[in-house]
Amino acid sequence: MLVYTFFIKRNFHNQIKSPIFYRYFTKDLNISYIKNPYKADIVMDKYKNRENLNSSQMLIKIEGTQYLANKILYTKVLNNLDQNGGYNGFNSTLFNPPSYSMNFQKIGILTKDEKLFLSRNETGIWIMKPAATYGGTGIQLIRNIESVKQALYQKLNNQTIDAIQDINLKYSSFTLQKYIDKPLLLKGEKKFDYRCYVFYVSSDPLIAVYVPGFIRETMVKYKQDSENLMTHIGNGQFQRAYPNYWKKLRKSSYDMRLFKEKLLDKFPNLKEKDYYNLIDKIKASLAYSIQSAKDKFKQNKGDFQIQGIDIIGWKFL
Template sequence: MSKYKTNKASAFKDNGKGEEREGRHCVHFKCGAVSTIKDVLHQRPNWMEVKDNEEWDFNWCDVGWLRENFDHIYMGEHVRINHFPNHYELTRKNLMVKNLKRYQKNLEKDFGRPEASECDFFPCTFALPSEYHLFVEEFKRNPGSTWIMKPAAKSQGKGIFLFRKLKDVTDWKKDSFHTEEQKDAAHVESYVAQRYIENPYLLNGRKFDLRVYVLVTSYIPLKAWLYRDGFARFSNTRFFLGTINDKHMHLTNVSVQKTAPDYNPEKDCKWQLQQLRRYLTAKHGREVVETLFKEIDNIFVRSLQSVHKVIINDKHCFELYGYDILLDQNLKPWLIEVNASPSLAPSSKEDYEMKYRLLEDTLNVVDMEGRLTGKEKRVGGFDLMWNNGPVYREDANLQTFSSSCFTANTHLGCVNDREKQLSMLLKPFPFQKKM
């Protein structure tokens, strides 16, 4: 259990049978994680954890468990699990880019270049080793540029390095692909070579990126929710492009930053998105920031559309994605990657409380208790942004659909009065008193 655990008491009593509590059917859950989600599940009214060999209604599993077990289990109508079977189509770096390139190509074919340009939000990327020769051609066309190499299926900054010389990558290629153990191409680990964003937006001289949460409850039809809260993750070292070997300068992952000798988790390593949005508005004006956040919304929608015909849509599944977005100095947002298992481990008390609320609201949207009607446009901190088509705010001008006039039902970095909203939306459990 987390050291930041709240003092909130459980709202139910066990009757000893593990089936009914206070006259209401119990939700039996299984959880393979030891982090904030464990706390949330244990303090959920009328939910009870089961052992490995017992039946469950809800399973918060890791992707390894899913890969080994999904095709071998029977799930009843009411059962829910927190990953889609082939989630990796969006969350593996090489497959994400492959799907985005295909989607962009189809847009250009069907609607022309202006529509396809709406997908110009990911850096020039090549999958290695399969696209190595294409990468070399592009590299030689832009001498002196900085590139970044990333393992396609790893996270937390593992295996990442920056380079400017082709010799650096040819030496790496020789070491990585030509060992005795990897003569069989099937055993060669996939990487992506990506053009590095050389002009990141800096705050106090430090690089940062945004971690934003998107919840998908269906791919066919596509139904996606955007969480209002999130955070900006700062590097521990002031940015200088001339130095490319300092991972604490270039990689904002907390798992990387906390290895810095002078790392202090309480020292402005994270800003809540509300704080960042206020800062950017004060510096650049409301109109500029509104445009920026509309472009970020576009990244979410387009990236999901790029895989919605590829992902195996199973009615039992949902997915909480962690999007990593980087801003350049022109306030253009770039999609860096999408995480299927965003870290739920807190780095501070404030971080724990934010993630606790996020996970509570994820369970509220998934609605194992059957308290929603299915027509809601907001549940706690989640706003419905796509439901088989764009979702608009209640005050949107539906007569005009130009990009400068319509308003999507998204409130990223805005006030999150979730407790008030939930008290009006959700019917209390039978044994709970109305506030």
Template sequence: MRRCRAQAPVWAHERPMGSRREEGLLHQPSLLDQDAALPDTEDAAQPPAALLEGLLLEEPKQPPGAGQGPLFYIGGTNGAAIISSYCKNKGWRRTQDSRCKDYKLKWCEVKCRDSYCSFREGEQLLFQLPNNRLLTTKIGLLCALREYSRVESKVNTQARETQGRRGLEPEGCTGQGTQTWTLTTLPAALSQHWGHLPEQNKRGRTLKMEEFFPETYRLDNRDEREAFFTLFDETQMWICKPTASNQGKGIFLLRSQEEVAALQAKTQSTEDDPSYRRMPFRAPQARVVQRYIQNPLLLEGKKFDVRSYLVIACATPYMVFFAHGYARLTLNLYDPHSCDLSGHLTNQFMQKKSPLYVLLKEDTVWSMDHLNRYINDNFRKVKGLPRDWVFTTFTKRMQQIMAQCFLAVKSKLECKLGYFDLIGCDFLIDENFKVWLLEMNSNPALHTNCQVLKEVIPGLVVETLDLALETFQKSLRCQKMLPLLSQRRLVLLHSGEADLWRRLGGSRSSPCPQPPPPPRAADRPGARRPAPPRGPGGAHGRPSSPGRRPRPPDPGPGGARSGEPERPRAGGRNPAPEPSPGTGTAGEARKGASPRGS
């Protein structure tokens, strides 16, 4: 069996990723910047920048001649200048032809079916997973979290019953009704059905949905709609949102019985309209109603939320990261009784409607350092918070929530080698310092019209592209994903390479799985087959099927490598082997692989 040496595309051998030249253009820290915000111990000692080229460039660097570099396409203006500068610094050429199928990178604001139909796995990079709506629409996220909560509850119930029959106390019991369950306590059938649940439990107790997600009801579901209309009373404020809109479009508040009655009548008339039944695609966008957080924490009397990022750098295997963003403030002081939505919605699109925005726009965006200093100075002693609460407790809670949301949809996402994504996640902190996830957004705003955004956005985009390229190349070459030399400020939330490798029947030290050999002449239809070998005692053994790949062992729940002697490295960064595309083209090599990542 030959050791895998898959041929990476020519464009993968150009300039090293994250080079100082391109980072200098975009005001980025170098790979050796020791002041970068790294996860606790995970990035303790990254190799020098020179090793990045040595790892990724196995062949002599041959920069393409003028006008001969690979093509990239950018659809829309969101972040276009940053992405274009990044690609051109690598010698790539921009095409304006949206129908071009020979691109090496395609970054579009709006997803198009043709882009995914013509996508060549293992040869191209394509921004946005095709069904990221499972996370980035209000209904998609709501349904995913509900199902995750339901199955997790069923798993824990089964585990408690199993422990009760054994007469054992569940691991993680605190004596106060809070229990966590490890891999060994989970029934095998449920582990196979929802294998990623134990992964969350290994890191800590799985959060209950109501602990971080406001109470929400779907208006396109009759039972949920009626339940909301029944429970509504004027002592609580609710907010109504379209499932897939952004920038505050289509949002309104519900405070009175009259407003709710009008919504009820409109929703019912839409449902009864026969034209929408015949052509449902013309029906208005589905909506949700969500309980409004009426006691938000205020900064200088203004409402704010925090935009953070979930980066899916690779989908085969999954490599998922957390990135810090910034705080978004309203221009006006918070008044819960105000009818002006710009005092309730913090995004820049809403704030730009104010005539004061041009003069005060720098006040509408705070860096995470600024937010941390303000909370240290104004709330640490009063509320008894730990020092640097923003970078300790708050950051860990955001990471925990984002990881749980990803795990809730991991098995359903469409994934191919070359897909990557950048998702904006909006969090709100209430006056009791409880953290709420409001929503997740595809194609988050990448504009840099404020100084803080100029410091955050270019670095985020560059590191996302660097990681997408490095993980892409490593997956092609069957190299260990970790450590990632282009990882600077992003924090690893989930590595799925162990899951994918085990499903393909590989091991850490063995070469990449090879495709099955062609059938022998004796195995062709109509050919005479030799008698099967005799087993012990003279009995005929069961004939094996030539050319059939041995079934790999089932991966442990959540990607756990149960039964393997190796232990994870310190700091939680657990290198594991990736699958190999084998010989031939990358697309051919992966035909026998599972279409799911990890």
């Protein structure tokens, strides 16, 4: 099988060439690499000219999954499904913190979400996330929510938007999301997230499979009043600033088998069935998210994709 390596930024080609992956991909799966997409069996996800592919070629990308990856689009499809009654008694308020879409480039007007935000007496700590970035780029903790309200009024009145400190407005679209200030903590008292995966086996018909992943702990103990983003945000972009990060990484990342042990050790009243109930709730959250965006997915025989999902535990138990 031949794979066309089009999107070099993902460093996919170099990973496959490394010893740890080489045998699996080149020997077990019989995959080799070429630079000509027209002769490949599988084409990488950033290849734009789909119409040039022949009927036997597969694309490692399902068009429409961006509605789950882009924060603004994700908030929109979730809200739409919620407003239409949810699905089988389930809705996003059971797993997704309150979120609002913000656009500081549309001067002189307020969007529907911005008006909704101003109409509510929101308090507490929030996170501002650029909609189209990943890996933690541009994320800021907002402790003074009044500054966001002031910035929206500045925008509405065609004034210079300077109320929110440390926010780079070059990212035109943001998601403002309620911060989980009481996260689930294990004995190390460190905040963690769960990186799992959804494997879209097919888009026609749509078949999505849950793939277990691993736990990623922060390098430092959780303190709600800490100003250090390393305490609050688990993305590697922040955690790599910790001294000897790479040496400590092995102990701060571990599989779900060890997580189950740590969870039951921290909470002796829990049983093994409670752990599996937690996993079922995660699966339900993923299924609802996919359900909210499935009408955006383009059906094309043979296309498939793996999508990474980060989950922070808070009310699962």
